[in-house]
Amino acid sequence: MSKIHVQATVNGDSVEFLADPRETLLDCLRDHLDLTGAKEGCGTGDCGACSVMLNGRLVSSCLVLGVEAEGAEISTIEGMADGNELHPLQRKFIEHAALQCGFCTPGFLVAAKALLEKNPDPSESEIRFWLAGNLCRCTGYDKIVRAVQDAAAEMRGAA
Amino acid sequence: MRYHAPATFDEAIAIAAGASGVTRYLAGGTDVLVQLRAGMVTPDDLIDLKKIPGTHDITRLPDGGWRIGIAVSGAELGAHAELVADWPGVVEGMELVGSTQVQGRATLTGNLCNGSPAADSVPGLVAAGATVTIQGPNGTRELPVEQVPVKPGKTALEPGEIITAITLPARGKSAGDAYLRFIPRTEMDIAVVGCAVSLVLDGDKVTAARISLGAVAPTVLLVQDCADAIIGTTLDDAALDKLAAAASAAAKPISDKRGPKEFRVDVAGVLARRAAKIAYERAKA
Ligand SMILES: Cc1cc2nc3c(=O)[nH]c(=O)nc-3n(C[C@H](O)[C@H](O)[C@H](O)COP(=O)(O)OP(=O)(O)OC[C@H]3O[C@@H](n4cnc5c(N)ncnc54)[C@H](O)[C@@H]3O)c2cc1C
Ligand code: FES
Ligand code: FES
Numbered sequence: 001m002s003k004i005h006v007q008a009t010v011n012g013d014s015v016e017f018l019a020d021p022r023e024t025l026l027d028c029l030r031d032h033l034d035l036t037g038a039k040e041g042c043g044t045g046d047c048g049a050c051s052v053m054l055n056g057r058l059v060s061s062c063l064v065l066g067v068e069a070e071g072a073e074i075s076t077i078e079g080m081a082d083g084n085e086l087h088p089l090q091r092k093f094i095e096h097a098a099l100q101c102g103f104c105t106p107g108f109l110v111a112a113k114a115l116l117e118k119n120p121d122p123s124e125s126e127i128r129f130w131l132a133g134n135l136c137r138c139t140g141y142d143k144i145v146r147a148v149q150d151a152a153a154e155m156r157g158a159a
Numbered sequence: 160m161r162y163h164a165p166a167t168f169d170e171a172i173a174i175a176a177g178a179s180g181v182t183r184y185l186a187g188g189t190d191v192l193v194q195l196r197a198g199m200v201t202p203d204d205l206i207d208l209k210k211i212p213g214t215h216d217i218t219r220l221p222d223g224g225w226r227i228g229i230a231v232s233g234a235e236l237g238a239h240a241e242l243v244a245d246w247p248g249v250v251e252g253m254e255l256v257g258s259t260q261v262q263g264r265a266t267l268t269g270n271l272c273n274g275s276p277a278a279d280s281v282p283g284l285v286a287a288g289a290t291v292t293i294q295g296p297n298g299t300r301e302l303p304v305e306q307v308p309v310k311p312g313k314t315a316l317e318p319g320e321i322i323t324a325i326t327l328p329a330r331g332k333s334a335g336d337a338y339l340r341f342i343p344r345t346e347m348d349i350a351v352v353g354c355a356v357s358l359v360l361d362g363d364k365v366t367a368a369r370i371s372l373g374a375v376a377p378t379v380l381l382v383q384d385c386a387d388a389i390i391g392t393t394l395d396d397a398a399l400d401k402l403a404a405a406a407s408a409a410a411k412p413i414s415d416k417r418g419p420k421e422f423r424v425d426v427a428g429v430l431a432r433r434a435a436k437i438a439y440e441r442a443k444a
Contacts, residue, residue, distance in 0.1 A: 004162065021160050021161065021162035021205065022160050022195065022201075024192070043196050044193045044196060045257065045258075045261055046347070048258065048260055051260055054263070057232070057263035057264075058259050059263040060258075060260040060261070062192070063187075063189050063192045063193070063260075063261070063264060064188065064264070065185075065192070067162045067164075068185075068188070068209070070164070111259065111260070114259075130259050132258050132259070132346045132347055133257065133260045133261065133347065
């Protein structure tokens with residue numbers, strides 16, 4: 001099986017990798033680029049643990065082929081903090097104890113950030129609807145929703 | 160598996176026509192990749208259509224209709240205010256497909272060509288009178304959406320044929336459409352029944368209507384008896400009763416884990432009634 005050379009931008013950095021056409025973008029991020037923040041919970045688009053931004057859209061990276069990423073701009077959880085400075089969402093998830101095992105957390109953070117960029121003041125039901133494709137097996141969703149609301153309020157205050 | 164990313168439809172058709180094994184086209188990949196990962200379908204040739212220029216465009220046609228590129232995602236469709244104003248039912252059907260993440264990728268054409276009887280965007284397209292443009296080794300043809308699926312998982316496309324665009328007719332004045340589905344959860348589930356209604360009014364009176372049912376037969380249904388039940392009426396209670404009865408009569412579902420036959424027959428009538436009321440209100444607005 002011949003591999004395909006792929007060039008893309010990940011978190012602002014130009015990257016290159018060799019992908020088997022069957023490998024997903026998630027496989028490529030994790031196994032070729034050592035970006036292991038995005039997780040594989042299901043591999044079938046149901047859980048959102050693999051959420052990344054692809055050309056400005058929130059997607060499940062398990063449902064994208066690595067070879068499709070040619071020329072694409074990708075952002076992952078690894079690009080969320082600014083050096084040692086956590087993003088407000090990351091801080092609020094910690095403050096509200098919105099995680100237990102943490103497996104779902106990168107996906108929730110990437111998805112929540114995409115929501116707040118589109119809608120800085122979402123209602124609770126808008127948050128729940130937007131995050132319906134992100135599953136958490138341990139924390140329950142109330143703390144996650146509250147963390148997102150609190151981060152949104154702080155970000156609106158700062159703006 | 161060979162991955163191809165052709166730059167034109169002609170090139171894509173040439174690849175498909177020359178392929179001897181299992182061939183799949185790649186739009187949003189939300190069906191293709193799930194089937195690949197599950198080992199259900201491993202294509203020998205996978206032809207990515209998203210790099211073809213124009214496939215991401217939504218264009219207003221000179222007659223007031225719309226041409227929707229085959230790579231337009233649900234998220235892009237929902238963000239197009241003018242299209243949403245014309246065809247809210249078509250758009251809400253597509254927006255019910257999957258999560259935010261799935262919306263970032265999934266397309267109308269993929270939903271149609273995957274061939275699921277429960278595909279959520281298809282009844283809305285059928286009620287709207289949408290057509291697809293098909294290009295293949297023997298030229299180009301146009302087909303109404305309701306003629307594309309022929310049985311679960313199978314379409315009327317011949318080997319080497321590709322859908323190159325979906326066309327929605329001009330909406331015109333005093334017209335509205337709506338799509339409703341029943342699922343046991345509030346989102347992220349497969350339709351037990353789906354129903355789309357599109358209608359045109361003259362004053363309070365319905366002058367034209369198309370009603371479509373999903374998930375209650377091997378393929379999507381366009382039900383003329385439902386249209387006849389409300390054309391010429393003001394959608395009063397008697398007309399709604401006739402509509403619901405016609406929808407239930409047309410529904411020929413199977414019983415499965417998502418719902419028994421009797422329940423689906425009943426729900427088809429309930430959804431037809433509700434969707435018609437919403438379409439009517441939208442036409443009045
Ligand atoms: C988590 C999850 C939830 C989902 N929820 C729903 C739901 O609620 N309702 C629903 O209806 N579906 C749902 N789906 C199924 C899927 O998302 C939809 O069917 C989607 O619209 C498929 O579009 P796509 O662009 O991703 O198709 P792809 O996977 O790219 O393609 C699907 C099929 O269409 C063919 N094809 C694509 N483009 C063309 C073309 N231009 N010409 C000819 N053939 C073509 C391909 O060969 C393939 O067989 C869900 C999927 C997932 C993973
Ligand atoms: S791993 Fe991608 S959605 Fe679950
Ligand atoms: S914290 Fe464990 S899955 Fe969400």
